[in-house]
Amino acid sequence: MIHALLVVAHGSRRAESNDEVRALTDRVRESAGDRFAAIDCAFLELAPPSIPDGLERLIERGATHVTVLPYFLAAGRHVAEDIPAEVEQTRTMHPNVTIEIAPYLGTSEAMPGLLLETAGTPG
Amino acid sequence: MIHALLVVAHGSRRAESNDEVRALTDRVRESAGDRFAAIDCAFLELAPPSIPDGLERLIERGATHVTVLPYFLAAGRHVAEDIPAEVEQTRTMHPNVTIEIAPYLGTSEAMPGLLLETAGTPG
Structure with missing residues (x-):
């Protein structure tokens, strides 16, 4: 099995935001x-x-297994409906490839710690 | 000094997304x-x-110092312009309170690790 990861972001009109991803x-x-x-x-x-x-x-x-990781903070329509619908298109085209959608980033249990780290230490 | 933290998210029409924040x-x-x-x-x-x-x-x-933490993944107009403009209103009203805006979440150096953790271990 060849396992690949696809990070999926929303996309922006600002080229800088897409370059950041x-x-x-x-x-x-x-x-x-x-x-x-x-x-x-x-x-x-x-x-x-x-x-x-x-x-x-x-x-x-050569990927035979792909994990799709939604780079999203909240479970809106994009995470709940749009990404699964797009993935389904490829599943239909490639029934032998396993494509799974990981939980979106905002669900991470490490998120509170990351927020505190980003906030910095009170001076 | 009494230091407080304000986590600032975009806000959604979906009540569940706001409750998640x-x-x-x-x-x-x-x-x-x-x-x-x-x-x-x-x-x-x-x-x-x-x-x-x-x-x-x-x-x-009683806060005399507030860190505003943008819970955003990308540096779009919201992070660059809208949040600072809202913060400025309060700074004008309360010149004795120090309000600083932390880097937005997407800049965190720990983000790649968080993404990998959320993606899980290839099975």
């Missing part, structure tokens, strides 16, 4: 060691690649 | 120990309290 994905790749055979990002809207395109690229490179 | 803020409060005298949340739009209202409540409870 791409740079974060680079950092995730550096941190991941050999946990995933490939790590890419994709966008729900407003920036390339789309989720189906991002999945397709990973599958072309 | 409130529950997260409760968890932050539990994790924080005595680092901050008070920890609340506020919303840029679509849900109460607003940022000025949230700041006002903390100041009423």
Whole structure:
């Protein structure tokens, strides 16, 4: 099994915001060691690649299992409906590839600690 | 100095999303120990309290220093312009209170690790 990770962000009209996601994905790749055979990002809207395109690229490179990670803080319509619908398109095209959607980032149990760390120490 | 923390989220039409932020803020409060005298949340739009209202409540409870933490993943207009503009209103009303805006959550150096943790271990 070749397992890949696709970080899915909303996408923005601001190129800098999309570049920020791409740079974060680079950092995730550096941190991941050999946990995933490939790590890419994709966008729900407003920036390339789309989720189906991002999945397709990973599958072309040999992925047989892809974890889709929603880079979202809240469980809105995007997380609950739109991302699953996009993923379903690729599942239909590639029934032999396992694609699972991980919990969205906001659910992380480490989030309170991350918030406190970002807030800094009261001076 | 009495130092408080205000977690600022975007706010959603979905009540569940706003409640998620409130529950997260409760968890932050539990994790924080005595680092901050008070920890609340506020919303840029679509849900109460607003940022000025949230700041006002903390100041009423004695805060002389407030750290505003943008619970945002990307540096869009909301982070760059809207939150600072709202904070400025309160600064004008309360010149003796120090209000600082922390980096937004997406800048955290721990974010790649959090993403990998949320993605789980390839099975």
